[in-house]
Amino acid sequence: MDISAIIITKNQEWNIERLIESILRGTAMLDNVEIILVDSASTDATIELAQKYPIRIIQLHAAQRLTAAAGRYIGYKHSTGKLILFLDGDMELDAAWLPKAMNVLENHPDIAVVSGLIIDLPKDAVSPVREPAQTAPEKEFFQVKYTGGAAMHRRDVIEKVGSFNPYLYSDEEPDLCIRIRQQDHRIVRLYHPMVNHYTDPPGGIWSLVGRWRRNLYLGAGQNLRYKWGTHLFWPYFKERGYGCVPLGGILLGVAFFAWALRTGRLSWFWGCLLLAVAGLAADAYRKRSIYRVASSLLERLFIMDGTVRGFLMKPSPPDGYPAMLEIIQ
Structure with missing residues (x-):
């Protein structure tokens, strides 16, 4: 072969x-x-x-x-x-x-x-x-x-x-x-x-920041945009759309806060927020490291940010990639 x-x-x-x-x-x-x-x-x-x-x-x-x-x-x-x-x-x-x-x-x-x-x-x-x-x-x-x-x-x-x-x-x-x-x-x-x-x-947090600066969290969002409206969207979303999970959590939290504010049930919101903080504290205790918990949270935020920004990028046809190159040898 x-x-x-x-x-x-x-x-x-x-x-x-x-x-x-x-x-x-x-x-x-x-x-x-x-x-x-x-x-x-x-x-x-x-x-x-x-x-x-x-x-x-x-x-x-x-x-x-x-x-x-x-x-x-x-x-x-x-x-x-x-x-x-x-x-x-x-x-x-x-x-x-x-x-x-x-x-x-x-x-x-x-x-x-x-x-x-x-x-x-x-x-x-x-x-x-x-x-x-x-x-x-x-x-x-x-x-x-x-x-x-x-x-x-x-x-x-x-x-x-x-x-x-x-x-x-x-x-x-x-x-x-x-x-x-x-x-x-x-x-x-x-x-x-x-x-x-x-x-x-x-390298922990600084390694994550470096990847974010080099746009290495954009790929999943770009792929979702490329596959939007095709038969490949849902197969890709089910396997690689996890960047949407924290985004969904944030949107749900905002909606819950608006509902609690409108209905006068802010105590419910603060109670749920306290439970979330308690969950983070338990995770830190399990991992024996606040730094590791912070790194994990930052990575999730970067993935969410990259998914959103990548999805908003205008897709260019792959076959149109410019052949700006030099044949050295």
């Missing part, structure tokens, strides 16, 4: 060589393999380091909307393989995963996407050496609803359901996976590690 490996990067000079070399090792015994790097206007040495390898390099211009989805969309548009392997720039491919994944796709025509276990490691970690498993698991894979940034797709299925939406700031993988499952295809994850994912540990 022909394979196109698509890498998306943004200022990842610290890992790009490790990633490319892992793909070259993993595909060394295969014919008809292409590696395409799509870079989102990096300002470090990512491109210069990548040019040492026999790969294709495309750089997107900074003047357009740059998202992970856009990188995957452009990479797919420039690829030719029957199987499309998507990887992020902060990953390292486990060479033993690829033949297992190809075997699953060859023997199970109804499976459209294969992923694997994601091993999170600190950025400064050394590539771990894994010993071969002494015993094989009873099952080779298990079914999942979504994959993350690392997965291998059948090209013909992407052609049928549509590629990544390049305008989405986030939630592009669930969007594509829901479309795939709606066509009665399966998505599976192997029990074998697929990639090492080199990343900093979550």
Whole structure:
């Protein structure tokens, strides 16, 4: 099977060589393999380091909307393989995963996407050496609803359901996976590690604020707007519309306050508010941390805010994404 490996990067000079070399090792015994790097206007040495390898390099211009989805969309548009392997720039491919994944796709025509276990490691970690498993698991894979940034797709299925939406700031993988499952295809994850994912540990409240500033909470709302009035709206809403839950709670609270004010039953409102505060206090006691409760509340607010703002954004047709790019190599 022909394979196109698509890498998306943004200022990842610290890992790009490790990633490319892992793909070259993993595909060394295969014919008809292409590696395409799509870079989102990096300002470090990512491109210069990548040019040492026999790969294709495309750089997107900074003047357009740059998202992970856009990188995957452009990479797919420039690829030719029957199987499309998507990887992020902060990953390292486990060479033993690829033949297992190809075997699953060859023997199970109804499976459209294969992923694997994601091993999170600190950025400064050394590539771990894994010993071969002494015993094989009873099952080779298990079914999942979504994959993350690392997965291998059948090209013909992407052609049928549509590629990544390049305008989405986030939630592009669930969007594509829901479309795939709606066509009665399966998505599976192997029990074998697929990639090492080199990343900093979550930074609590400041990490949430950083994600909010980068518009990474907008994706669910954008998807709801794109799917409004289509057969995909309710399937997506049921799985990814949880940002509407706190919004519904706030609207219900405002309506209850207005009713209590109009009927002279403010004591009922204050009683309910006191119960809510007591619930938060109990949650803080259970988690042994007021900070964790505050982080959880802030995250819910950011998700709600992103859902509303994303829904209010005017959707642009994915096929109209501007091809402002430079073919580097």
